[in-house]
């Protein structure tokens with residue numbers, strides 16, 4: 464955590480749990496529960512954050528790598544058609560502040576028999592949604608990977624937090640030996656020169672997508688709905704958030720695993736209210752339909768899943784909860 468300690472409410476909310484260990488030790492020392500010798504030897508540890516998490520999907524090795532947090536401001540602003548009181552109620556129930564609404568970025572690296580596949584590339588160095596993003600490359604290295612050995616980048620869609628990590632600031636590729644796989648619909652929409660004067664976030668996102676995808680155009684490949692992108696990785700078209708948004712079913716050793724991408728951004732709000740419109744959805748009505756359809760598929764097939772924007776590492780299951788749905792996070796296993 465690079466930012467300075469802050470006593471502001473916002474700073475406390477964003478960093479409170481991470482900084483809890485050191486101050487909490489003090490009363491135990493003064494009460495004699497921690498010997499003075501131990502106190503003398505105590506070295507303040509470097510602040511740690513969860514950065515990568517490894518598990519198995521059948522015979523594949525899967526690693527979730529954090530690109531850090533996105534600050535989306537007030538939750539109420541991100542769901543413009545929702546009743547703010549209802550948003551507040553759910554955030555209260557989840558012990559979350561209404562603002563800032565922080566979303567994680569959980570990138571997945573899948574090691575198959577002969578490929579090293581990265582799903583989504585994070586924000587890159589830009590700080591469009593706060594200073595806590597852009598950690599993917601460091602975490603890839605921390606997890607023991609060399610970015611040059613990534614053979615493929617599979618993109619759920621071409622928004623900033625998913626494809627702006629492809630190129631470095633100096634114009635060189637961060638993953639120089641990787642092919643890039645994306646739906647043609649999303650590639651065409653977000654690299655469209657005609658949208659360079661669109662204004663708003665669309666223009667900003669198009670500028671960034673062009674900067675990251677066009678220099679690698681000769682390595683870009685398009686996939687088809689329902690077909691294998693790569694062996695063991697099937698594309699499932701899930702339009703709405705973007706026109707060509709795609710989720711993926713990973714299959715290995717008799718196990719299936721669903722990468723939902725941005726069909727759902729918030730682990731609580733959009734399971735209780737899958738019909739809510741999210742501010743960055745290209746087609747909110749279609750996004751809501753897609754969301755329910757994907758939830759029903761995951762429920763009926765008991766598919767474990769990863770949510771790109773869920774609390775790290777973002778792995779769990781979806782179950783019904785009355786007329787709505789609920790995310791059930793997987794237990795965190797060490798080692």
Ligand SMILES: [Zn+2]
Nearest residue numbers: 622624625725
């Ligand atoms: Zn996203």
